[in-house]
Amino acid sequence: MSHPEPVARRMFDLVEPIGLVPYLADGADDALMALGLRNQWDAYFAGRAAPFGPAAPAEVIHAIFYNFAPGEVARHLPKVWDLTTPEAALEARERGCASAIRRILGDLADDPSVARAAELLTRAATSAPVEGRALYAAVRALPVPEEPVARLWHAANLVREHRGDGHNAALLTEGIGGTEAHVLFALSMDMPAHKFGRVHHLPAAQLDAVIDGMRARGLIGADGWLTAEGRATKERVEALTDRLAEAPYNALSPAEIEQLAADLGPISAALQKSYPW
Helix, strand or coil, rough: CCCCCHHHHHHHHHHHHHHHHHHHCCCCCCCCCCCCCCCHHHHHHHHHHHHHHHCCCHHHHHHHHHHCCCCCCHCCCCCHHHHHCHHHHHHHHHHHHHHHHHHHHHHHHCHHHHHHHHHHHHHHHHCCCCCCCCCHHHHHHHCCCCCCCHHHHHHHHHHHHHHHHHHHHHHCCCCCCCCHHHHHHHCCCCCCHHCCCCCCCHHHHHHHHHHHHHHCCCCCCCCCCCCCHHHHHHHHHHHHHHHCCCCCHCCHHHHHHHHHHHHHHHHHHHHHHHHCC
């Protein structure tokens, strides 16, 4: 069902805090680490790449995830599958995320609004076409949990990966590479690229080469900040990302969208308050 106004950006602000649980919620990856993984990045790649199984080469996951620097995925995959299995990683990720959400929400976790939000968001999350969206399709092939809190996290993760696949398409449309996407984001937030968490660890020469390439294309000025064209490129990427993220919400009526937004509000607020930002 089409809506009188776009909903993807509005829903992003409400759903994203839930989708970020495995990366920001304290203790969310404890169950994964208990499988014998070496560090949090092992947990990240084991949990997120598990839907593709152990046979997917690092090069394939690198292409699907899009925004990691060359070689970063290969430091963890397929090595993590010598320590655990995709099935165990998926179970531990779901259990750890549901446990973290329950701890943060407290009594709210058992409120009927959580189960209602889980049902509405699951209906939206499982309704979009999968063509051209490899990560969304892989996660959508997984069983949907029955327990409401786990179900809510699973649905939010599905929506997040659907949006992420579309975001990668938007970046490709503008000719923005994976590492360049982080530089573009950092500079759009008035943060020097060398201080941005996702790329600050890269060798200075490697990051400088990325910045130089963006400068040569007119995206970054001599002062090291985004040019007008650089900011316009970022705005086009975000606008296209939002348009490509609309499909799941077409499964809900305007009244259901309003109900979902109302139910997600307190949940998202509680999660955001707990995050270290």
